[in-house]
Amino acid sequence: xxxxxxxxxxxxxxxxxxxxxxxxxxxxxxxxxxxxxxxxxxxxxxxxxxxxxxxxxxxxxxxxxxxxxxxxxxxxxxxxxxxxxxxxxxxxxxxxxxxxxxxxxxxxxxxxxxxxxxxxxxxxxxxxxxxxxxxxxxxxxxxxxxxxxxxxxxxxxxxxxxxxxxxxxxxxxxxxxxxxxxxxxxxxxxxxxxxxxxxxxxxxxxxxxxxxxxxxxxxxxxxxxxxxxxxxxxxxxxxxxxxxxxxxxxxxxxxxxxxxxxxxxxxxxxxxxxxxxxxxxxxxxxxxxxxxxxxxxxxxxxxxxxxxxxxxxxx
Amino acid sequence: xxxxxxxxxxxxxxxxxxxxxxxxxxxxxxxxxxxxxxxxxxxxxxxxxxxxxxxxxxxxxxxxxxxxxxxxxxxxxxxxxxxxxxxxxxxxxxxxxxxxxxxxxxxxxxxxxxxxxxxxxxxxxxxxxxxxxxxxxxxxxxxxxxxxxxxxxxxxxxxxxxxxxxxxxxxxxxxxxxxxxxxxxxxxxxxxxxxxxxxxxxxxxxxxxxxxxxxxxxxxxxxxxxxxxxxxxxxxxxxxxxxxxxxxxxxxxxxxxxxxxxxxxxxxxxxxxxxxxxxxxxxxxxxxxxxxxxxxxxxxxxxxxxxxxxxxxxxxxxxxxxxxxxxxxxxx
Ligand SMILES: Nc1ncnc2c1ncn2[C@@H]1O[C@H](COP(=O)(O)OP(=O)(O)OP(=O)(O)O)[C@@H](O)[C@H]1O
Ligand SMILES: [Mg+2]
Numbered sequence: 001x002x003x004x005x006x007x008x009x010x011x012x013x014x015x016x017x018x019x020x021x022x023x024x025x026x027x028x029x030x031x032x033x034x035x036x037x038x039x040x041x042x043x044x045x046x047x048x049x050x051x052x053x054x055x056x057x058x059x060x061x062x063x064x065x066x067x068x069x070x071x072x073x074x075x076x077x078x079x080x081x082x083x084x085x086x087x088x089x090x091x092x093x094x095x096x097x098x099x100x101x102x103x104x105x106x107x108x109x110x111x112x113x114x115x116x117x118x119x120x121x122x123x124x125x126x127x128x129x130x131x132x133x134x135x136x137x138x139x140x141x142x143x144x145x146x147x148x149x150x151x152x153x154x155x156x157x158x159x160x161x162x163x164x165x166x167x168x169x170x171x172x173x174x175x176x177x178x179x180x181x182x183x184x185x186x187x188x189x190x191x192x193x194x195x196x197x198x199x200x201x202x203x204x205x206x207x208x209x210x211x212x213x214x215x216x217x218x219x220x221x222x223x224x225x226x227x228x229x230x231x232x233x234x235x236x237x238x239x240x241x242x243x244x245x246x247x248x249x250x251x252x253x254x255x256x257x258x259x260x261x262x263x264x265x266x267x268x269x270x271x272x273x274x275x276x277x278x279x280x281x282x283x284x285x286x287x288x289x290x291x292x293x294x295x296x297x298x299x300x301x302x303x304x305x306x307x308x309x310x311x312x313x314x315x
Numbered sequence: 316x317x318x319x320x321x322x323x324x325x326x327x328x329x330x331x332x333x334x335x336x337x338x339x340x341x342x343x344x345x346x347x348x349x350x351x352x353x354x355x356x357x358x359x360x361x362x363x364x365x366x367x368x369x370x371x372x373x374x375x376x377x378x379x380x381x382x383x384x385x386x387x388x389x390x391x392x393x394x395x396x397x398x399x400x401x402x403x404x405x406x407x408x409x410x411x412x413x414x415x416x417x418x419x420x421x422x423x424x425x426x427x428x429x430x431x432x433x434x435x436x437x438x439x440x441x442x443x444x445x446x447x448x449x450x451x452x453x454x455x456x457x458x459x460x461x462x463x464x465x466x467x468x469x470x471x472x473x474x475x476x477x478x479x480x481x482x483x484x485x486x487x488x489x490x491x492x493x494x495x496x497x498x499x500x501x502x503x504x505x506x507x508x509x510x511x512x513x514x515x516x517x518x519x520x521x522x523x524x525x526x527x528x529x530x531x532x533x534x535x536x537x538x539x540x541x542x543x544x545x546x547x548x549x550x551x552x553x554x555x556x557x558x559x560x561x562x563x564x565x566x567x568x569x570x571x572x573x574x575x576x577x578x579x580x581x582x583x584x585x586x587x588x589x590x591x592x593x594x595x596x597x598x599x600x601x602x603x604x605x606x607x608x609x610x611x612x613x614x615x616x617x618x619x620x621x622x623x624x625x626x627x628x629x630x631x632x633x634x635x636x637x638x639x640x641x642x643x644x645x646x647x
Contacts, residue, residue, distance in 0.1 A: 213420040220375055221435045221486065222407035235425045310425065 006304065013300055020292035021079065025072050028285035031276065036064060038279035039088030062088065075285065084286035089278045094286040097271055102290070104175060105267035108256055109249075111187045116195035117245060123195070124202020124241070129229055131207060139199065146196025151255040155189035155262045172264035186263045190255040194248035201244045205237040212236070239310055246302030253291050321348035322526045323372070323411070323494050328386035328396075330364075330371045333379065337604035341367040343550035344386065349494065349543075352520065354527040356541035356558070358534060358573065364550040364603070365530045366416075369498045371396075373407050390494070409439035412487035416499040418479035422471040428455070429467030432485050439490050454485035458515060477508035481515065488519060495520070498530045513540055534573055538562065546570050549611035550603055552630065556637040566639035568616045610642070618643045 036058045040050065059065050063074070078085065084094035127139040162185060163171040169185050170178045209215065210233055218232040257269030264270065268287050275283030330342040341364040349355040357365050370376050372388050372395065388395040390411065395403060415421045423431060432454050433447035442450065448467060455463035458481040471479055480500060487495055497516060501509035517540055520527050529540055537544055537558065544561045546554040546569065554567040565571045601611055609624040610616070616623070622642050630640040639645075 213415060213417055214423045216370075216375060217415065217421045217483075217486075218423065218434075220373060220407055220413045222404045222409050222438055223434065224404065232423050232426070236423065 002304075002307065005307065009300055009303060013296055016296050017293060020296060021076055021289055022072075024285050024288035024292055025075055027288055028281040029068065029071075031279070031281075031284065035088060035279050035281045036062060079286075079289060084289070085282040087280050087283050089280045089283075094282045097283060098268065098286050098290050101266060101268045101271045101287075104265055105256060105260070105269065107175065108183060108186055108190070108260065108265065108267060109252055111183055112190045112194070112252055112256070113245075113249075115187055116191040116198060116248070119191065120195040120198025121202050121241065123199035125206060125229065125234065127199065127203040128206035128210060140203070143196040143199045143203075146192045147200070149192060151189060151193055152258045152262065154192055155186070155259045158185045158189050159262070172262075174264075174266050182263075182265065186256075186259045186265055189259050189262075190252060193255065194245070194252060197248060198241060198244055201241050202237065205240045206233055209233050209237040235309075239306065242302060242305055242309070246299055249295060249298045249302075253295060321350050322390070323528075324348040324389040325368075325372070326387045326389065328368065328371055328388065329384045330367050330376060330381060331384050332381045334604065336602070339602075339604045340550050340606065341381075341603055342371060343603075343606075345545075345547070345550075345552050346386075347545050347552065347555065349526045349528055351493070351526050352524045354517075354520065354529055354540050354542050356537040356544045357528060357530045357547060358532060358537055358544060359547035360532060360573075362603075363547045365532075365547055366498055368547070369413065369496045369528065369530050372496060373411060373413060374403050375413070405439070408435040408487070408492075409490045410492055411494040411496065412490070412492040413496045414480070414483045414487050414498065414500045416502050418476050418483055418503060421483055422479055424471055426470075427467065428469050428471065428474075428482055432482070432489055435486065435489050450489065451485070454489050455482075457488070457519065458482070458485045460485075476504050477512065480504060480508075480512055484512075484515065484519070488523065488525070491523060492525060494526045494528065496528045496530070499532070500529075501536065502531070502533070509536075516540070546573070549601060549606060551611065551640070553612070553641070554639040556639075560634070560637045564634070564637070564645075566633045566637060566645050567612075567641050568618050568643070568645070569612050570639075571645070572615070610640075 034055075036055055037050070039062060040055075040058055056065075063071060066074075075085070082095055084098065086093050087097060090097075123139040123142060127136045127143075130136045159171060163169045169181050173182050175182050206229075210229075214236070215228060215232060218228045223231075256267065257272060259265075260267040260269035261273050268291060272284060272287040272291070274280075275287060324346075325348070326346050327344045328342055328346070329340070329344055332339040332341055343364075345364075345368055347355060347357075357368065359365055367376065367381070371383050374383070374395065376383065383396050386396070390406065393402070395406065398406075422428075429448055429451045432451035433442075433444070436442045436447040436450055437444065440447075452463045452467055455466055460466055460478060460481055466474075471482070474482070480503075483500075495516070500516065501512050504512060513536065516527065516529075519525070527540075529536065531537060541558045544554075544556060544558055545552055546561075546567060548567075548569050554561070554565070554570050556564075556566070561570065562574070565574060601607070601614070607613065607624065609622075609626055610619075610628050613619045613623045618641075620642065626642070628640040628642050630638055633639050633644075
């Protein structure tokens with residue numbers, strides 16, 4: 001039954017994915033500047049020195065003169081086969097660039113997600129269980145700070161504190177160079193905001209559930225507090241939290257782009273920003289497409305998780 | 316039946332809630348006892364403190380705002396109001412169990428029926444998962460749920476209200492408790508289902524020798540199941556008697572009022588709900604944070620004298636084993 005639902009959801013996500021692809025293509029094309037100039041390795045200064053015929057030749061070569069629709073269809077059919085074209089600037093295949101960048105971003109996102117889920121849910125539970133007491137105030141204080149702190153600013157603060165002032169972690173560098181140490185600060189920087197939002201949702205959802213009759217039933221069975229909260233309370237309170245976690249994925253990607261760049265982590269975010277600097281259209285399109293698809297798939301995953309957890313919505 | 320030593324004995328139990336309006340004396344010095352195999356009914360209008368009284372026995376009152384401020388609950392030589400958290404957990408769901416009014420919301424929607432029945436079994440009787448599941452199925456058979464094996468893996472939302480209340484009974488009786496507290500177990504159910512559930516509780520009680528505290532606002536239920544009756548008004552006990560004596564010879568004007576308020580057949584066929592709350596005694600229950608010095612029922616009573624307004628009636632034996640708190644002598 002779950003497989004039919006899965007199949008149906010997959011089919012329904014095709015339009016979304018197409019939309020994502022279209023957006024990715026357009027974003028690449030709408031960004032200002034002339035990709036042909038970039039492809040020739042020139043900046044705007046050099047623009048005037050280029051022979052118009054020469055520029056025209058490069059445009060023709062790159063297919064930039066074809067109607068936009070033709071370019072789009074061609075790009076899409078190739079993208080569907082995993083071919084995102086060759087970078088104008090570095091002349092390396094975009095799929096290869098993406099493939100190299102993907103593990104770093106995935107690792108960063110998985111770590112961030114895990115940290116924010118564990119921290120957020122714990123804080124939220126502490127807050128709800130000790131409602132109105134010290135534990136609640138501390139947890140809520142952390143959550144308020146977390147929600148109102150911009151990710152890039154927190155990243156810089158972390159860098160100043162724990163890489164510059166007290167050099168425990170590297171200022172920048174990849175996982176290959178420094179291992180887990182390279183991931184620690186970026187993870188913390190991105191996790192703060194989602195952790196705070198998860199904590200808030202967890203608190204209010206848990207408080208709501210703890211006032212339900214079934215909690216009284218569970219207590220009247222003679223179960224320990226721990227069991228009442230964790231087995232009966234948490235299980236019923238977790239659904240809205242999962243929704244929040246799902247939505248956080250979008251923010252995470254945004255945060256990851258900035259933070260990867262700040263810490264020079266060679267992930268998709270850095271690839272994208274470099275692509276934008278270089279006016280490297282195909283790189284921009286490839287990176288945006290992969291990020292978008294990952295986002296759509298993560299939403300699908302959240303929906304499925306929902307159905308596995310809640311017996312009432314398995315239709 | 317009531318000659319033996321009581322299994323559970325409440326003495327002057329007082330439970331208060333601190334609210335913005337003041338201290339709500341939801342239970343104000345109530346005493347009663349119940350023996351093995353006996354059914355004690357606790358009756359009274361909505362808001363008179365029946366649920367708070369029942370929840371106080373197992374210390375299930377939300378604190379804050381609620382607190383047991385006085386009296387004792389004696390069970391097996393221990394005062395349950397004084398024992399440790401660990402100790403009361405050993406009693407809950409094991410020696411003393413409870414069924415609640417709302418079968419629709421009292422079960423966990425995310426947990427299988429089998430798991431919910433197994434929980435107290437693994438908790439209190441140290442059964443393995445498999446043993447507990449087997450016993451859970453036995454319990455489902457016992458409460459007459461057909462297809463018990465299938466239902467072990469079912470969820471509450473797939474069941475009707477009556478079936479859910481049966482499951483609640485199965486959970487409550489799984490560990491073979493000495494006392495079952497049933498807080499209006501049939502109020503939320505259809506009339507026909509009501510009778511079935513009451514019969515089920517009665518049969519299981521006979522089989523297991525459980526003492527039952529049946530909380531209700533329905534004198535019809537009282538007449539059907541009770542051996543002895545405690546009538547509550549505004550957080551206090553106003554009358555206590557054997558069920559026969561009570562119906563034959565009620566001693567408190569409030570009890571008399573309740574009896575005349577029983578829906579009659581002619582009214583039922585007119586489409587009135589048998590379930591309706593007893594609000595036919597003129598007036599309303601006073602707010603429990605602002606009770607008068609004298610009798611709390613004085614404003615609604617047709618026998619009121621000046622003494623009723625100035626002195627609290629003493630709870631006294633009007634005739635053998637028949638107690639009431641009223642300054643007036645009721646003749647039958
Ligand atoms: N959590 C609470 N906070 C404040 N007051 C409460 C709380 N719970 C109960 N009370 C008060 O205690 C009194 C007794 O309530 P209780 O629920 O015991 O009535 P009841 O006799 O069970 O009525 P019903 O027939 O409607 O179930 C009520 O006046 C109610 O306002
Ligand atoms: Mg009640």
